[in-house]
Amino acid sequence: MISVIVPVYNVRPYIHEAVDSLLAQTYSDLEIILVDDGSTDGSGEVCDEYTKKDRRISVIHQSNQGQSAARNAGLDRCHGDMIAFLDPDDAFCSNTLSVMVDAMKTSGADIVECNYASYPEGSRLDPKKADRLKTVRHSHAGVYPSDDAVRMQVRGQLAFSVCCQLYTRNVWSNLRFRENQFFEDLDIILPLLNSARTVCVLNETFLLRRSRSGSTTQTLSLRNFRDYEAAFTHYMDFIGANIPDLFSEDDMDCARIYRYTELLSNYYRCIQKHIPQKDLCIAFLKEHMQTLAHDMDLSKCPLRLRAASWLCFHSPGAVSGIVGRIYLSYRMVSRKLPLLLLAR
Structure with a gap:
């Protein structure tokens, strides 16, 4: 049964x-x-x-x-x-x-x-x-x-x-x-x-x-960003605790890159929308991107990800226009990034 x-x-x-x-x-x-x-x-x-x-x-x-x-x-x-x-x-x-x-x-x-x-x-x-x-x-x-x-x-x-x-x-x-x-x-x-x-x-x-825009996990909110970060921390902790028995450092890099891409795409979405606590949400996302970037080699990432990341920190106003739309379409395939990087 x-x-x-x-x-x-x-x-x-x-x-x-x-x-x-x-x-x-x-x-x-x-x-x-x-x-x-x-x-x-x-x-x-x-x-x-x-x-x-x-x-x-x-x-x-x-x-x-x-x-x-x-x-x-x-x-x-x-x-x-x-x-x-x-x-x-x-x-x-x-x-x-x-x-x-x-x-x-x-x-x-x-x-x-x-x-x-x-x-x-x-x-x-x-x-x-x-x-x-x-x-x-x-x-x-x-x-x-x-x-x-x-x-x-x-x-x-x-x-x-x-x-x-x-x-x-x-x-x-x-x-x-x-x-x-x-x-x-x-x-x-x-x-x-x-x-x-x-x-x-x-x-x-x-x-x-x-796909429902009003569903809990699709809503842009500080609570959701914090919960996702907590869940992903547990995800990363499991990987880290099982190196080298189950995972390699390449696997950890895959997880970091996927997480960074998710943070960046949520940042772009927040920039373009009117949401509660918008400034706090943006600050939270940027803080965690900066922390994660210290453990990553962004030079190994695809050009579009590197460009979007640079704009996020150096010219955030640009993301509200065509750059934001380009990146939001790119995030739809972000889950495949780890495979692309491993294939290099």
């Missing part, structure tokens, strides 16, 4: 699409746990209505504690020998779990990862458009020992999201999401991969993700 854990908070316009995609799965041996994290828009009542439609659905109601706590509540309650996660504004293709279970049985892997498609806000999560909207994360499919999988993740060949993955229960035996911060997937992804014996990677697209 697969336990599918869905954290729910104020997503009434989307929750039907998510839960209906679970009820439509061709793999039917499911336990669907909806964790209402103190919703105030009626999402909790929608969850309760679903329990009347299908006995496989159960609901946990709790005060608002954040997505990490909601997921942990589901982990503590679940009974399946396999575990999956779905965010309440996303959906699975109808054969998602069936194909992933088959891959897990065939490969003997503890984790199976699929690809995903990103849908623009306001659009319906139509599986027929998945191939066109596919977000390429994987260099190639295959079955990998956990040591290889963690290095692949650092080098940009595996996704950060737990919703792309199906787990055997034992992977979560000694792991839980860190609570009271956002970006919990980034925080836990390397320990998860490291706890598996093998990881099976599929190139097929089975997760349909909705």
Whole structure:
């Protein structure tokens, strides 16, 4: 049986699409746990209505504690020998779990990862458009020992999201999401991969993700920047603690460059938008870029990254125009930078 854990908070316009995609799965041996994290828009009542439609659905109601706590509540309650996660504004293709279970049985892997498609806000999560909207994360499919999988993740060949993955229960035996911060997937992804014996990677697209400008992690705010920095610090600490057993200095450089690129792209976004505490946000981002730059050799980075970095510190006014637009398009492929640098 697969336990599918869905954290729910104020997503009434989307929750039907998510839960209906679970009820439509061709793999039917499911336990669907909806964790209402103190919703105030009626999402909790929608969850309760679903329990009347299908006995496989159960609901946990709790005060608002954040997505990490909601997921942990589901982990503590679940009974399946396999575990999956779905965010309440996303959906699975109808054969998602069936194909992933088959891959897990065939490969003997503890984790199976699929690809995903990103849908623009306001659009319906139509599986027929998945191939066109596919977000390429994987260099190639295959079955990998956990040591290889963690290095692949650092080098940009595996996704950060737990919703792309199906787990055997034992992977979560000694792991839980860190609570009271956002970006919990980034925080836990390397320990998860490291706890598996093998990881099976599929190139097929089975997760349909909705990009929402108003979602927690997409919002530009000082709280989000601080939480992301905390999560990435844990990510980097895991790498540093496992050199040279798992990682090399090149792997650490990959992580630093990716983090620097994220900081820089958020800086450009802040410059161009009206957001609360804008000056504090910009100061925070620049401070952490300067700190990170001391541990990096920017001369080895692509020219556009070096140019954008120079403008950030020496001519910040320029980023509000054409330079900013050029860099914002560039950041869309920033996750591939580690691979480009390793190939040099």
